[in-house]
Amino acid sequence: xxxxxxxxxxxxxxxxxxxxxxxxxxxxxxxxxxxxxxxxxxxxxxxxxxxxxxxxxxxxxxxxxxxxxxxxxxxxxxxxxxxxxxxxxxxxxxxxxxxxxxxxxxxxxxxxxxxxxxxxxxxxxxxxxxxxxxxxxxxxxxxxxxxxxxxxxxxxxxxxxxxxxxxxxxxxxxxxxxxxxxxxxxxxxxxxxxxxxxxxxxxxxxxxxxxxxxxxxxxxxxxxxxxxxxxxxxxxxxxxxxxxxxxxxxxxxxxxxxxxxxxxxxxxxxxxxxxxxxxxxxxxxxxxxxxxxxxxxxxxxxxxxxxxxxxxxxxxxxxxxxxxxxxxxxxxxxxxxxxxxxxxxxxxxxxxxxxxxxxxxxxxxxxxxxxxxxxxxxx
Amino acid sequence: xxxxxxxxxxxxxxxxxxxxxxxxxxxxxxxxxxxxxxxxxxxxxxxxxxxxxxxxxxxxxxxxxxxxxxxxxxxxxxxxxxxxxxxxxxxxxxxxxxxxxxxxxxxxxxxxxxxxxxxxxxxxxxxxxxxxxxxxxxxxxxxxxxxxxxxxxxxxxxxxxxxxxxxxxxxxxxxxxxxxxxxxxxxxxxxxxxxxxxxxxxxxxxxxxxxxxxxxxxxxxxxxxxxxxxxxxxxxxxxxxxxxxxxxxxxxxxxxxxxxxxxxxxxxxxxxxxxxxxxxxxxxxxxxxxxxxxxxxxxxxxxxxxxxxxxxxxxxxxxxxxxxxxxxxxxxxxxxxxxxxxxxxxxxxxxxxxxxxxxxxxxxxxxxxxxxxxxxxxxxxxxxxxxxxxxxxxxxxxxxxxxxxxxxx
Numbered sequence: 001x002x003x004x005x006x007x008x009x010x011x012x013x014x015x016x017x018x019x020x021x022x023x024x025x026x027x028x029x030x031x032x033x034x035x036x037x038x039x040x041x042x043x044x045x046x047x048x049x050x051x052x053x054x055x056x057x058x059x060x061x062x063x064x065x066x067x068x069x070x071x072x073x074x075x076x077x078x079x080x081x082x083x084x085x086x087x088x089x090x091x092x093x094x095x096x097x098x099x100x101x102x103x104x105x106x107x108x109x110x111x112x113x114x115x116x117x118x119x120x121x122x123x124x125x126x127x128x129x130x131x132x133x134x135x136x137x138x139x140x141x142x143x144x145x146x147x148x149x150x151x152x153x154x155x156x157x158x159x160x161x162x163x164x165x166x167x168x169x170x171x172x173x174x175x176x177x178x179x180x181x182x183x184x185x186x187x188x189x190x191x192x193x194x195x196x197x198x199x200x201x202x203x204x205x206x207x208x209x210x211x212x213x214x215x216x217x218x219x220x221x222x223x224x225x226x227x228x229x230x231x232x233x234x235x236x237x238x239x240x241x242x243x244x245x246x247x248x249x250x251x252x253x254x255x256x257x258x259x260x261x262x263x264x265x266x267x268x269x270x271x272x273x274x275x276x277x278x279x280x281x282x283x284x285x286x287x288x289x290x291x292x293x294x295x296x297x298x299x300x301x302x303x304x305x306x307x308x309x310x311x312x313x314x315x316x317x318x319x320x321x322x323x324x325x326x327x328x329x330x331x332x333x334x335x336x337x338x339x340x341x342x343x344x345x346x347x348x349x350x351x352x353x354x355x356x357x358x359x360x361x362x363x364x365x366x367x368x369x370x371x372x373x374x375x376x377x378x379x
Numbered sequence: 380x381x382x383x384x385x386x387x388x389x390x391x392x393x394x395x396x397x398x399x400x401x402x403x404x405x406x407x408x409x410x411x412x413x414x415x416x417x418x419x420x421x422x423x424x425x426x427x428x429x430x431x432x433x434x435x436x437x438x439x440x441x442x443x444x445x446x447x448x449x450x451x452x453x454x455x456x457x458x459x460x461x462x463x464x465x466x467x468x469x470x471x472x473x474x475x476x477x478x479x480x481x482x483x484x485x486x487x488x489x490x491x492x493x494x495x496x497x498x499x500x501x502x503x504x505x506x507x508x509x510x511x512x513x514x515x516x517x518x519x520x521x522x523x524x525x526x527x528x529x530x531x532x533x534x535x536x537x538x539x540x541x542x543x544x545x546x547x548x549x550x551x552x553x554x555x556x557x558x559x560x561x562x563x564x565x566x567x568x569x570x571x572x573x574x575x576x577x578x579x580x581x582x583x584x585x586x587x588x589x590x591x592x593x594x595x596x597x598x599x600x601x602x603x604x605x606x607x608x609x610x611x612x613x614x615x616x617x618x619x620x621x622x623x624x625x626x627x628x629x630x631x632x633x634x635x636x637x638x639x640x641x642x643x644x645x646x647x648x649x650x651x652x653x654x655x656x657x658x659x660x661x662x663x664x665x666x667x668x669x670x671x672x673x674x675x676x677x678x679x680x681x682x683x684x685x686x687x688x689x690x691x692x693x694x695x696x697x698x699x700x701x702x703x704x705x706x707x708x709x710x711x712x713x714x715x716x717x718x719x720x721x722x723x724x725x726x727x728x729x730x731x732x733x734x735x736x737x738x739x740x741x742x743x744x745x746x747x748x749x750x751x752x753x754x755x756x757x758x759x760x761x762x763x764x765x766x767x768x769x770x771x772x773x774x775x776x777x778x779x780x781x782x783x784x785x786x787x788x
Contacts, residue, residue: 001400001467001703002393003696069392261782276785278771281778288777289714296697297690303392318686370682371675377685379658379672 048117061111072302079248094121101225124155179231242320249327321369324360438485442516489513523567540569583629710781727757
């Protein structure tokens, strides 16, 4: 019985933390957040040098051949540093789809370039209903010629589309609302008649886009995996996405608490550090008592994705729901512990506070996931 | 760090038990199935009161039976009557006992609290005299710590012990003393040097409850049970050799006992059991014409509890692994106590919500559900939040020792 990170995973975390402490300082994060494009090519290049884009990709294709728990370790550090980089969208979500759905030829064509960071990908699957079940996928894949598909419609909440070289788009090859008939199409970002519109959110550290397809032509050979049989890949990707967001939230919550405690130890009022007042101590203690068990829940959910498939979905929803609430509550308390300056743009804490909320709301709110947990528990 | 990995390393997280440990679990389970005592009930089908002589006799017999089978104090060193069992084996045994709803051992105070203290700090004579009878429940122990004026601020205690030749003469009062009404002995914190700073003038004494000058007065809890007592000391003479550890060093001895108590109070298996009882209840009860368990609001509330219960389950696995592999527990005991006791109370509160008006019915009332256990457990779990270090004290400890925040003025 050994529940926890391996020594290698601990080392991975330490190295990631050190790297990000240098490359993704709060000042750097703020600069990128305030930048119109919202990413730094230099930072993305340095991250690629770490090998992280290939973390999940088998060594045979130039990747690190690691698992979801290892990805969660990196995501926790990225969430802690609030790094604006496409690791979640490309290195985890799009890569998971590739690994799950791609043919052998597609793996050879794409995986090495994804692993090296030469190519970045993202996933376009949600539409205006923001449904996470097959009925949410309506964008029709019209057969124009025997070798061509044409797309007209829109996708929402496409993460990091502005840096992605290719989008994996979820479409309907056959009419219906069920899983049967859902396909995945690889669409290069520079395909004609594909338009990106920024969807600015209160969280400027991660960018989301609306992608409009105005009769976009895509070769049939760009189908990722079997036509009409792609839902199961998306379903798996969704569970991985829940764990990935939860991992970011775990790191962010830890950092938000740290910042608040550091501040409370030095800020003085009434002749003493405000951290010596019980009310403030109890806020900190409650946050700590939240984030210790949530980390164990996260580790289980990450590990279960590959090790306990029967419990993967339930565990993913538990982690997503819990970390969504925990990070938001911890960040809220952290802002309050900073007093008035916590409310300013100039102080850093609001960046974590906003990421907490957007993480809570994305890929299913805690309320949505709690119902999923109830269903998957057989209630 | 890039590319330097052994294949299969990612699967190192290991939730399996060895064949031998699994076999042990099955052996315990089978033994319990065969030997668990029948619940003896009163006229209304409820539990016997704590000081009912039948209950005490049954409980002692049960502990004796468990001891003979090798299931008492398995973690104690073999030379003192234990089995030197690993943390993992002890956990497996504890889990199976909870799952089988086995009665808590009546000698738990001695086994979990005093025994390990004597093993660590007692004299050989004390160990020989007291340890065997702790194991067989031949002698039962209670804890004399809190006083009317010293609860959270335990170190301010005032029960005085003055040396008179070979005896301490004890005067004062203890409160919240669970099981004092039938305990044979008490391990007691007393003030032996009133002039020293409060933590440095305390001693740890073993007191025979049959000593002249001791009066025990039961205190009734809001549950209606006389679950604890006041104990008065009027010139009670205690042999000097009943001092554990050095004179005026009792606070150090007591602190080790307190951390055992925090772990004892927080059993995640019990929480899981309460949760599954709640789910079963919601599956039986109705709301607006349908099963309560199908009501969306009930599902939200129960799912939230279920998620927190599962998180604590995984967290207990992590802490167990840390213990097995020699990693520091940090502030874990305080977090467990804080979170688990509040979770237990929240589960009971949710059950009362599911029961609606039936939730207030007392044991014996017509139409009562689950023998009226839910409102009683709802009250009892509030007592558990307060006892063993209140939630507010746990938060102070977490903030100070876990986060390094300054002590309050």
